[in-house]
Amino acid sequence: MITPAEIRKLAKTLYATFLKEWLAGEVVEFPLRVRANLKLKQDDFAANLRDIEALRAKSKDTIGWGYRIEEQLVHSPVHGNNLRPVAIWIDTEDDLLRLCGKCKEFQRLERRVMKLRNELPELEPWIQQNPHRLPSDWWELNGAIQVVKYLVKNPRPGCYPQQLPLEIDTKFINRHETMLRQWLNLLLPSSAIASHEDRFARRFGLRESQLTREVLLLDSALKAEIGLPFDEFAAPAHSLASLELKDAVVVIVENKAPLTCVPAFPRGLVLAGHGCSVHVLKDLPWLADNRVLYWGDIDAAGYEILSDFRLRVPHIESVLMDTATYEAHKKYAGKCKHPSQRELPHLTDQEQQMYQLCLEKQVRLEQEKLGQKFTCDAFFAATRPVEFGVDSPTVETELSDAG
Structure with missing residues (x-):
């Protein structure tokens, strides 16, 4: 025999149907019949009587709202004539809403x-x-x-x-x-x-705040050329595109923190790449006209960022991402589990070697962990005055020579 609590649960299902029909503008016809199990227990008249009385106690006839019990007179040779439930009905919208507790809602x-x-x-x-x-x-x-x-x-x-x-x-x-x-x-x-x-x-054509890129000019002569009264600033990539920059060495660092670790050198400029979003910088027209160095973390993600960015800026060279840098600082490396290996066709042989090492040993050597003298020496060696595009070693040449 169904209980009052079970009727309330079934009423919530009826409410969902009622709501759908109401929203569609259809007329919901009451009364609604609750598909209820009203089967009596065999040979347990006392239990059946208790179940029926519990059902009647919470019915509309007793409390004034909710479900209505349709009853039928049944004759039993043992127990005589008795009323038993044969159907459960919900007569009105108000009955349904109150039964479900959905009136206010x-x-x-x-x-x-x-x-x-x-x-x-x-x-x-x-x-x-x-x-x-x-x-x-x-x-x-x-x-x-x-x-x-x-x-x-x-x-x-x-x-x-x-x-x-x-x-x-x-x-x-x-x-x-x-x-x-x-x-x-x-x-x-x-x-x-x-x-x-x-x-x-x-x-929808609204304006949104742009991610700014931090820039540090390493040569005071560049300030006058670019027309800026300061040597450190931040601007969105589309604003940086308007700069006029020639015969410079652009250093892009993976994270903002190492920006000030790059030593001053002639015609130098440092730009924060902000991890995977570095690809936004590919549209800077002056990258094509200048030498570009990239300094990222020595970990699998760092080499993936480098390879992806080199696809967009082919002449980019990596610095401080080689075997010598790792060997000199590996005691500072931490553990870093990378999800999976990728094909990185835009790495040099040495970069590929380091990428495999990072995957196999699950290591990460962050830029901030490198010694400052080591960092300065590496940049001084990488930025000796050369004519860009003529005497400078380019990555395209190295990749081509590698096969």
């Missing part, structure tokens, strides 16, 4: 759905599929509607999200990015959506 949902339908009727397909994704807070819903209406009226505004002239807090769009993305995909014309972009701001 449905009232809030009803208000929010009606609000959205009135303000943005084009979102009807989304409403029917995603009612529970609506913000529970009325102010948050109003804010989302404001954002979407503004971007529909002013597509691709080119400002930061925080600069939208709306009554929303500065983190509002971040909190509701998924929902806003879905709404805007439905409401905006294709011309207002950069469909190839995954990032919200770029997709």
